[in-house]
Amino acid sequence: MPSWGNLQPLSTEFYTLLRYGLFLVLLVHLPVIGYLIGGSTVSLLMNFLGKEKGDPAFRRFSKELMETVLIGKPALFMFGLIPLMLVWFVYARILFEATPLPWPFWSAILGILVVGIVLLHLYRAAWDRAPDLPPFHIETGIAGLLAVVLAFFLFSNGYGILFDPEKLPLLQKQIRFLLSWNAVVKFLLFLAFFFGMTGGVILFWGGRSREEPSGTDAAYRGFVRDCGATLAFLAALSLPVFVLFDLITLPAIALSAVVFATSAVVLLLSLGVCVILSLASGTEEGGPGARVLALYVLIFLAILVHDHAAVGNAYQDRIALLSMQAKAAEAEPAPQKPREEPAGAGKTAEDRGKAVFESVCAGCHRFDMKVVGPPLGEVVPKYGGDVEKLKDFLRNPGKVNPDYPSMPKLGLPEEEIDAVARYLIDRISRGGSS
Amino acid sequence: MNPRKPTILIAVSGYFGLCLLLTAALGYSWYRAGLAPDQPIAFPHTIHVTTLNLPCNFCHLFVDRSRHAGAPPLETCMSCHRAIATERDEIKKLTRHYEENRPVEWVRVYSLPEHVYFSHKRHVKAGVDCSECHGKVGAMKKIRRVGSLTMGWCVSCHRVRGAPRDCATCHK
Numbered sequence: 171m172p173s174w175g176n177l178q179p180l181s182t183e184f185y186t187l188l189r190y191g192l193f194l195v196l197l198v199h200l201p202v203i204g205y206l207i208g209g210s211t212v213s214l215l216m217n218f219l220g221k222e223k224g225d226p227a228f229r230r231f232s233k234e235l236m237e238t239v240l241i242g243k244p245a246l247f248m249f250g251l252i253p254l255m256l257v258w259f260v261y262a263r264i265l266f267e268a269t270p271l272p273w274p275f276w277s278a279i280l281g282i283l284v285v286g287i288v289l290l291h292l293y294r295a296a297w298d299r300a301p302d303l304p305p306f307h308i309e310t311g312i313a314g315l316l317a318v319v320l321a322f323f324l325f326s327n328g329y330g331i332l333f334d335p336e337k338l339p340l341l342q343k344q345i346r347f348l349l350s351w352n353a354v355v356k357f358l359l360f361l362a363f364f365f366g367m368t369g370g371v372i373l374f375w376g377g378r379s380r381e382e383p384s385g386t387d388a389a390y391r392g393f394v395r396d397c398g399a400t401l402a403f404l405a406a407l408s409l410p411v412f413v414l415f416d417l418i419t420l421p422a423i424a425l426s427a428v429v430f431a432t433s434a435v436v437l438l439l440s441l442g443v444c445v446i447l448s449l450a451s452g453t454e455e456g457g458p459g460a461r462v463l464a465l466y467v468l469i470f471l472a473i474l475v476h477d478h479a480a481v482g483n484a485y486q487d488r489i490a491l492l493s494m495q496a497k498a499a500e501a502e503p504a505p506q507k508p509r510e511e512p513a514g515a516g517k518t519a520e521d522r523g524k525a526v527f528e529s530v531c532a533g534c535h536r537f538d539m540k541v542v543g544p545p546l547g548e549v550v551p552k553y554g555g556d557v558e559k560l561k562d563f564l565r566n567p568g569k570v571n572p573d574y575p576s577m578p579k580l581g582l583p584e585e586e587i588d589a590v591a592r593y594l595i596d597r598i599s600r601g602g603s604s
Numbered sequence: 605m606n607p608r609k610p611t612i613l614i615a616v617s618g619y620f621g622l623c624l625l626l627t628a629a630l631g632y633s634w635y636r637a638g639l640a641p642d643q644p645i646a647f648p649h650t651i652h653v654t655t656l657n658l659p660c661n662f663c664h665l666f667v668d669r670s671r672h673a674g675a676p677p678l679e680t681c682m683s684c685h686r687a688i689a690t691e692r693d694e695i696k697k698l699t700r701h702y703e704e705n706r707p708v709e710w711v712r713v714y715s716l717p718e719h720v721y722f723s724h725k726r727h728v729k730a731g732v733d734c735s736e737c738h739g740k741v742g743a744m745k746k747i748r749r750v751g752s753l754t755m756g757w758c759v760s761c762h763r764v765r766g767a768p769r770d771c772a773t774c775h776k
Contacts, residue, residue, distance in 0.1 A: 336750070336751060336752065336757070339736055339761075339764075340760050340761060340764050343764045344764055347760065407616075407619070410619075410620060410623035411623075413623075413627070414623060414626055414627065414630070417627065417630045418630065421752060422634070422637070422639055422749070422752060423639070423739075423748075423749075423750050425634050427631075430627065430630070430631035430634070433627050434624060434627050434628075437620060437623055437624050437627060438620075438624075440620070441616070441617070441620040444616045444620070445613065445616065445617075448609060448612045448613050448616060449609065449613075486743075487739050487740035487743040487744060487750070488740055488743070489743075490650075490740075490743035490744075491654065491740045491742060491743035494650065494654050494655075494742075494743060495654070498654070498655065529687065530687055531687075532687065534683070534684055534687070534688075541683060542683050542684055569657060
């Protein structure tokens with residue numbers, strides 16, 4: 171298995187691209203997984219209630235809803251499974267300093283998700299095959315749902331790491347640091363959104379069947395819309411709690427004004443959902459379905475922007491460092507403003523060299539003692555009188571002796587470099603000391 | 605109109621209003637906490653750490669010798685800045701402090717409560733990298749607090765590294 175964690179990201183731009191990539195992948199992946207979880211839960215609940223109450227409307231709703239949830243194998247593969255692998259790749263590159271989430275972790279999520287989807291397919295297919303539902307029908311569905319929820323819970327914990335880089339060194343040693351309150355809150359926040367979105371979809375769909383678009387009975391459609399409205403309303407009521415707990419549990423470095431603002435936007439949009447549903451009567455035709463669904467789409471976008479901003483905050487230093495390193499690597503020494511008059515202008519070459527030495531070098535160097543840099547009496551003789559070699563170093567200084575900090579670029583004009591290099595070599599050859 | 609509607613609307617608005625207030629309060633407390641306070645002199649760690657490659661203990665002299673890392677004495681700054689970048693406003697400010705023999709009152713970014721005993725020396729000697737607690741300081745133009753400094757955070761690291769977890773280790 172390739173060790174993704176050892177790969178260095180190519181550049182700051184690549185890093186930013188990865189963050190936007192993650193945004194897009196989640197934009198596609200989460201609604202699919204969300205509707206899978208939300209729709210299956212409602213279907214199972216209705217199936218169970220239908221069995222208890224003996225009302226055929228419940229079971230019909232359960233069956234028809236399940237048909238919309240499993241949107242077809244290619245689509246589930248495209249939007250449910252492939253994005254998950256992309257997230258793995260993005261993670262490995264974003265968390266380039268460590269390999270905190272090994273491939274078995276992502277494979278486990280993928281495996282559990284596939285098992286869950288297969289079980290839910292079996293649950294759905296039973297309706298088509300038998301006139302009477304087989305034994306353990308609901309149980310199969312529940313097992314499938316639990317598997318999908320478990321996969322999503324694990325995914326949320328992996329996702330949570332992105333907000334808390336402080337944990338990376340700990341995670342490298344013990345995987346249990348994956349669990350965090352913030353990840354649990356995020357899991358619940360997304361679940362609340364999933365149910366709200368499912369409620370919006372059900373309300374929008376409103377029990378219309380493909381075979382008889384207008385002919386279905388009004389009582390059934392009213393029942394379906396009521397279910398959708400209740401779900402959307404309750405989810406909107408629960409969202410603020412998770413949004414607040416998310417703000418409380420987010421590490422301080424992930425916070426910023428944008429993060430708070432997007433949280434407030436989620437609250438206002440949820441309020442909008444509640445107001446629309448309180449004003450409208452769920453049973454009327456052409457009801458608030460489209461508006462509620464649109465608000466849930468906006469809530470989803472606000473949550474993603476919120477998370478995107480928080481990840482950006484948490485990693486801003488790492489990104490800044492990358493960009494500085496990239497600049498340093500490509501850069502010529504930054505051209506400094508030439509001084510109005512070169513030090514020691516109009517004097518003899520030796521005077522000029524001495525003047526440059528005193529105004530520039532003497533801040534850090536003496537001939538016979540260590541100041542910031544090493545004593546020149548020790549280091550200049552290493553050039554063996556080679557003025558050009560010393561000039562090369564002065565044009566492009568760096569770290570030579572690990573005991574000292576690296577010498578900064580001086581940005582001196584060529585004639586000053588020449589003057590001071592000659593002065594230093596001269597003085598050493600004369601056996602000078604300060 | 606359903607007679608219960610106004611009641612529901614008022615209840616829902618009150619609930620969301622309260623949640624919005626709490627969000628605002630959390631935002632305000634985050635803002636007040638000032639994780640990246642303004643400093644009397646805009647000292648860029650970026651230049652000193654990343655560009656110049658100065659080791660942390662070049663300025664924080666006591667980090668491996670004392671409980672406190674210590675802000676550098678002005679002489680340390682002046683040993684270079686007598687000659688380097690003297691035309692800059694911030695360096696002029698620094699020079700004035702030095703000439704008037706008036707220490708710079710840096711605003712503290714990391715502080716622990718009194719009942720916590722913490723020694724930089726022990727942590728440096730144990731091989732904990734500065735960045736594990738202070739983050740990528742070399743990328744911070746203005747220093748900001750990175751570590752949460754909560755007890756759970758300390759204990760997690762102590763557990764992972766096999767450091768003592770006795771109460772008296774930190775609470776003398």
